Amino acid sequence: MLFESSLDLDLELHFMDPDPQAPCKDLGASFTVGDINDSTAVRDFASNLDLISIEIERVSVEGLRELEEMGKEVYPSSELIGMVQNKARQKNFFKEHGIPTAPFVTVSGREEMRNSSMKAPFVNKIAVGGYDGRGVFIVKSDAEIEKCFDEPGILEELADIEKEISVVVVRSKSGEISCFPTVEMVFDPVANLVDHLISPAEISREKSEEAEGLSKKLAGQMSLVGVMAVEMFLLKDGKIWVNEVAPRPHNSGHQSIEGNFCSQYDQHLRAILDLPLGSTETILPSAMINILGSQGYEGPPIYSGLEKILDLKGAYVHLYAKKITKPFRKMGHVTVLAKNIEELEKRILFVKEHLKIIA
Amino acid sequence: MLFESSLDLDLELHFMDPDPQAPCKDLGASFTVGDINDSTAVRDFASNLDLISIEIERVSVEGLRELEEMGKEVYPSSELIGMVQNKARQKNFFKEHGIPTAPFVTVSGREEMRNSSMKAPFVNKIAVGGYDGRGVFIVKSDAEIEKCFDEPGILEELADIEKEISVVVVRSKSGEISCFPTVEMVFDPVANLVDHLISPAEISREKSEEAEGLSKKLAGQMSLVGVMAVEMFLLKDGKIWVNEVAPRPHNSGHQSIEGNFCSQYDQHLRAILDLPLGSTETILPSAMINILGSQGYEGPPIYSGLEKILDLKGAYVHLYAKKITKPFRKMGHVTVLAKNIEELEKRILFVKEHLKIIA
Numbered sequence: 001m002l003f004e005s006s007l008d009l010d011l012e013l014h015f016m017d018p019d020p021q022a023p024c025k026d027l028g029a030s031f032t033v034g035d036i037n038d039s040t041a042v043r044d045f046a047s048n049l050d051l052i053s054i055e056i057e058r059v060s061v062e063g064l065r066e067l068e069e070m071g072k073e074v075y076p077s078s079e080l081i082g083m084v085q086n087k088a089r090q091k092n093f094f095k096e097h098g099i100p101t102a103p104f105v106t107v108s109g110r111e112e113m114r115n116s117s118m119k120a121p122f123v124n125k126i127a128v129g130g131y132d133g134r135g136v137f138i139v140k141s142d143a144e145i146e147k148c149f150d151e152p153g154i155l156e157e158l159a160d161i162e163k164e165i166s167v168v169v170v171r172s173k174s175g176e177i178s179c180f181p182t183v184e185m186v187f188d189p190v191a192n193l194v195d196h197l198i199s200p201a202e203i204s205r206e207k208s209e210e211a212e213g214l215s216k217k218l219a220g221q222m223s224l225v226g227v228m229a230v231e232m233f234l235l236k237d238g239k240i241w242v243n244e245v246a247p248r249p250h251n252s253g254h255q256s257i258e259g260n261f262c263s264q265y266d267q268h269l270r271a272i273l274d275l276p277l278g279s280t281e282t283i284l285p286s287a288m289i290n291i292l293g294s295q296g297y298e299g300p301p302i303y304s305g306l307e308k309i310l311d312l313k314g315a316y317v318h319l320y321a322k323k324i325t326k327p328f329r330k331m332g333h334v335t336v337l338a339k340n341i342e343e344l345e346k347r348i349l350f351v352k353e354h355l356k357i358i359a
Numbered sequence: 360m361l362f363e364s365s366l367d368l369d370l371e372l373h374f375m376d377p378d379p380q381a382p383c384k385d386l387g388a389s390f391t392v393g394d395i396n397d398s399t400a401v402r403d404f405a406s407n408l409d410l411i412s413i414e415i416e417r418v419s420v421e422g423l424r425e426l427e428e429m430g431k432e433v434y435p436s437s438e439l440i441g442m443v444q445n446k447a448r449q450k451n452f453f454k455e456h457g458i459p460t461a462p463f464v465t466v467s468g469r470e471e472m473r474n475s476s477m478k479a480p481f482v483n484k485i486a487v488g489g490y491d492g493r494g495v496f497i498v499k500s501d502a503e504i505e506k507c508f509d510e511p512g513i514l515e516e517l518a519d520i521e522k523e524i525s526v527v528v529v530r531s532k533s534g535e536i537s538c539f540p541t542v543e544m545v546f547d548p549v550a551n552l553v554d555h556l557i558s559p560a561e562i563s564r565e566k567s568e569e570a571e572g573l574s575k576k577l578a579g580q581m582s583l584v585g586v587m588a589v590e591m592f593l594l595k596d597g598k599i600w601v602n603e604v605a606p607r608p609h610n611s612g613h614q615s616i617e618g619n620f621c622s623q624y625d626q627h628l629r630a631i632l633d634l635p636l637g638s639t640e641t642i643l644p645s646a647m648i649n650i651l652g653s654q655g656y657e658g659p660p661i662y663s664g665l666e667k668i669l670d671l672k673g674a675y676v677h678l679y680a681k682k683i684t685k686p687f688r689k690m691g692h693v694t695v696l697a698k699n700i701e702e703l704e705k706r707i708l709f710v711k712e713h714l715k716i717i718a
Contacts, residue, residue, distance in 0.1 A: 316367070
């Protein structure tokens with residue numbers, strides 16, 4: 001999707017991905033298969049390029065730092081990526097910069113957990129390598145500490161969540177900051193992935209503005225260049241806690257392709273190229289439904305029900321061209337636009353009922 | 360732009376273009392440099408593909424026919440392309456099918472013109488090879504016949520034009536027909552190219568519906584598969600005459616990318632793949648401004664004023680990644696959206712004033 005946005009700006013893009021069958025393999029001026037966690041591979045890939053950006057934050061920080069030392073532009077910076085790769089460092093950043101977040105302690109392993117001031121129930125998250133719910137364990141009683149990850153991480157107070165919300169914020173090299181309207185995410189309880197999201201969020205204007213204000217503040221504090229998703233909890237008592245950030249185009253900004261004047265991909269390119277940022281205003285209320293591989297199917301994907309979705313007014317299908325489907329793998333998404341929330345909800349249900357990825 | 364739309368449907372595209380530096384050279388699964396007017400080259404290029412379509416109608420009809428004989432799907436058909444390549448055949452098609460068009464006679468050369476019933480003033484158009492105003496000559500007095508093209512063509516009554524309008528119509532393989540709202544084209548009198556267009560056209564609802572009805576009728580009569588632009592004259596006396604058709608994605612449909620629920624490119628893919636057609640409804644009124652190379656400049660393009668346009672709300676820049684600019688060469692377009700026609704006109708002027716292609 002970033003490549004799609006780049007096409008209109010006459011840019012030359014080169015891609016690196018560990019998977020020889022990656023969806024980007026036929027896109028752009030060149031495609032390099034390589035280990036993005038290997039510093040030498042990253043440095044060698046980009047040593048002839050002008051500007052380097054990422055779409056996943058699990059990438060070799062050392063490789064990016066070497067590129068910066070060679071004088072390359074790297075956005076977001078290796079420093080920022082290094083910080084967000086570590087949940088303990090990320091939480092400490094929030095705390096040190098006055099950003100509200102769930103109270104927490106950092107621990108080096110189970111030994112420290114047993115002696116910690118944090119009492120169950122709480123959440124144990126590993127500092128490094130967690131992803132989409134992996135590396136997260138909810139501790140219901142102190143006895144369950146023995147089931148925790150015996151490695152560096154954090155213990156965090158359980159949030160009494162009303163809604164999970166997200167803001168995609170963007171900051172250009174010159175420091176111009178803008179953000180998309182707050183969106184609301186509805187999770188699939190089994191997959192622990194976003195099932196769908198609604199933009200703008202159905203929350204008060206005051207709370208939206210608070211979330212957007214926090215996100216812009218963070219973008220400045222982090223000297224972000226590019227887009228970043230700020231995932232937050234809106235608590236039952238009305239407080240907002242920042243959960244975590246992802247400094248790259250994010251699932252919670254997909255609907256901006258059709259729902260907003262400029263998409264998160266357009267904005268990311270504008271920000272890293274130091275062009276003026278575009279309008280993030282909503283054109284029509286939108287929803288984004290993740291299309292996950294159905295349980296029980298693995299192999300080349302079959303998009304069952306696709307014609308029904310193509311026949312739905314205001315629906316936009318985005319298939320990611322992944323060669324193999326697996327249970328809960330993100331195979332694409334559908335954005336639906338509608339004039340009001342009732343119509344939007346109907347269209348979400350229609351998509352969820354009819355489109356299935358089998359094999 | 361067709362490629363951009365294809366990305367979301369997990370399709371594999373292969374391109375052929377005579378220019379080794381064509382904008383599509385790095386797109387798709389493969390790129391073949393070849394003469395699209397050479398039947399063998401066209402046949403060889405596509406003999407391993409499943410489905411063949413075109414973005415320019417000046418292509419070898421013989422090559423496409425051979426592909427059809429091999430059992431390939433070719434949309435639009437070689438028969439339709441062959442017919443529209445010849446203005447005399449196209450005009451006869453309109454006449455035979457009851458489609459209103461400027462009264463005309465066909466001629467084989469100047470000898471027949473001198474003896475024709477058509478009296479000056481009239482327009483002489485060559486049958487084959489005319490493009491963007493080339494091959495068209497306005498005859499003001501009978502003496503000027505000696506300046507006409509001494510080759511097969513047509514003589515056509517001068518139209519007393521109120522507005523030039525266009526409808527992009529689409530018909531799928533199964534015969535589903537739909538069309539975009541009528542748009543209005545404003546020509547650059549020097550370049551004889553569309554300067555900008557406005558969607559929907561500022562004409563009466565009755566006239567829009569008449570234009571759209573004619574276009575749908577033509578799509579059926581021509582057994583079109585894909586999209587086709589139907590260019591028409593709205594006369595001062597209220598009549599509509601069909602001027603000519605172009606059975607491919609067209610300049611007069613560019614604004615549909617942002618201005619309508621589905622774009623002409625989405626629709627073209629849906630039509631040729633026999634998927635349900637999408638909604639052509641207008642999201643917001645839009646205008647499309649062609650970005651032509653400025654007079655006096657030739658060479659690698661410099662997009663002067665680009666930042667000002669990127670800073671304009673509701674403006675979308677599409678650069679075509681052509682390596683060389685020339686006077687009046689189409690180097691890209693800008694679409695602007697606005698809530699009303701007054702705001703739209705302001706934004707058109709802003710784009711025309713600030714964005715220049717120099718070298």
